[in-house]
Structure formats: structure tokens, C-alpha cells
Amino acid sequence: MLIAGNWKMYKGPAEAAEFCVELRRRLADLEGVDVAVCPPFTSLAVAVQVLAGTDIAVAAQNVHWDEEGAYTGEVSASMLRELGAYGAIVGHSERRQLFGETDEGVGKRARAALESGLSVIACVGETEAEREAGETEDVLRRQISVLEAEDNLVVAYEPVWAIGTGKTATPEIAQEAHAFIKSLLDVPVLYGGSVKPENAAELLGQPDVDGALVGGASLDVESFAAICLAGTR
Numbered sequence: 001m002l003i004a005g006n007w008k009m010y011k012g013p014a015e016a017a018e019f020c021v022e023l024r025r026r027l028a029d030l031e032g033v034d035v036a037v038c039p040p041f042t043s044l045a046v047a048v049q050v051l052a053g054t055d056i057a058v059a060a061q062n063v064h065w066d067e068e069g070a071y072t073g074e075v076s077a078s079m080l081r082e083l084g085a086y087g088a089i090v091g092h093s094e095r096r097q098l099f100g101e102t103d104e105g106v107g108k109r110a111r112a113a114l115e116s117g118l119s120v121i122a123c124v125g126e127t128e129a130e131r132e133a134g135e136t137e138d139v140l141r142r143q144i145s146v147l148e149a150e151d152n153l154v155v156a157y158e159p160v161w162a163i164g165t166g167k168t169a170t171p172e173i174a175q176e177a178h179a180f181i182k183s184l185l186d187v188p189v190l191y192g193g194s195v196k197p198e199n200a201a202e203l204l205g206q207p208d209v210d211g212a213l214v215g216g217a218s219l220d221v222e223s224f225a226a227i228c229l230a231g232t233r
């Protein structure tokens with residue numbers, strides 16, 4: 001069971017430090033759940049520092065496929081490793097929709113990160129229009145096709161219509177999509193999309209839901225800690 005908090009473009013270093021001090025305190029006795037926070041690049045270092053000596057991991061929100069080079073605005077896997085990050089998210093729907101990332105690029109990012117020893121959370125998920133058109137499985141098949149099963153890879157199923165909308169997939173919808181993804185790729189699958197303390201236990205209770213990637217509700221330490229606790233049941 002993995003609960004990861006995707007902070008998106010929230011929390012600079014000062015706020016990140018404050019959050020991590022409090023998370024560390026609240027989760028001191030947590031067992032049976034792996035926890036990760038994914039701050040913006042500029043807050044990674046302080047998160048690594050504050051969470052040193054705990055089981056709470058720190059991951060980036062993206063990573064480039066090359067080791068170094070003329071790629072303005074990008075960060076490589078070795079840079080993240082040097083910083084002490086354990087992994088990175090790749091292919092978040094906001095990267096795909098707002099920044100033009102493609103399946104091919106997502107595959108390259110995932111492969112390079114895994115090869116360099118980072119863990120990867122690779123995001124997939126259909127839009128509302130794709131679901132309504134009955135294309136969910138085709139979309140998932142296409143997005144998964146660029147990934148290969150590896151020990152340090154997990155997939156996050158994040159239906160785009162459920163992200164930041166308050167519209168959570170029902171546990172049944174999530175379960176069905178997760179089972180389908182696992183039939184294509186044998187890796188753990190996290191659910192993401194409006195996960196909150198109130199719906200976490202039911203979603204995490206589905207047989208093929210192996211954790212959660214939490215956006216909005218991961219920004220508040222109380223609600224994020226409550227979701228982590230829901231993962232112990």
C-alpha cells in the first residue's frame with residue numbers, strides 16, 4: 001500500500017518544511033503503509049532533509065529522460081538521486097494536457113528514471129469525453145503500452161474527469177479500471193482523483209487498488225495523514 005501526495009505547484013520551501021515536520025510527527029507510529037510526498041522541485045531538498053531518518057519518501061513530479069543537456073526547465077534522474085529523492089511521477093494528466101507531453105515522452109521519462117535507480121509513479125487515465133465515447137480501455141491500453149513492468153514501477157490510474165473536480169470514481173469504476181490495467185501490466189496500481197479522508201477507506205479497500213495518489217487533499221497535513229491511516233485498514 002502506497003499513499004503519495006502530489007503537491008503540484010503548491011508549497012515553497014518554508015511551507016514544505018513546516019508540513020514535513022508535522023507529517024513526521026503524525027505518522028511516527030504508522031505501519032503497513034508506504035508514504036511519499038511529491039513537492040515542487042524547489043522544495044524537494046528541504047523535504048528530504050526534514051524527513052531524513054523516517055520511512056516517508058520524497059519524490060519529484062517529473063523527470064527528464066536524458067542525463068544532462070540543453071533542455072531548459074528540465075531536471076534529470078541523476079540530479080534527483082543526488083538530492084536524495086527516491087522517485088518521480090511521470091505522465092501526470094496536467095503534463096499531458098497543459099504541457100503537451102506524449103505517450104512516447106512519458107515512456108522515455110519512465111525508462112530513464114527506472115534505469116537510474118529511481119522509483120516511478122506513471123500516471124494514466126481517460127478524459128470524460130473518452131469515457132463517454134466508450135474509449136477508456138483503448139486509452140489505457142495506449143498509455144500503458146509505453147511502459148514495461150519493473151520492480152520500482154507503479155501506475156497511478158487517474159481518470160482526468162476526477163482530478164480536482166470533487167468527482168471521485170466510484171470504487172467499482174476504480175476497481176474495474178485497475179483490474180484492466182493489471183491485465184496489461186503486472187505492477188501495483190494507485191488510484192488518483194479527488195481522494196479525501198471520507199472516501200479513502202472504501203477506495204483503498206478494493207482488491208486491485210494498491211494505494212492512492214492524492215492531490216488537493218495532500219496539501220493539508222491533517223487530511224493527508226488521515227488518508228495514510230485509512231491505508232492501514
Ligand code: PGA
Nearest residue numbers: 163164193194214215216
Ligand atoms: P486531486 O488530484 O486529488 O486533487 O483530484 C490528484 C492528482 O492530480 O494527482
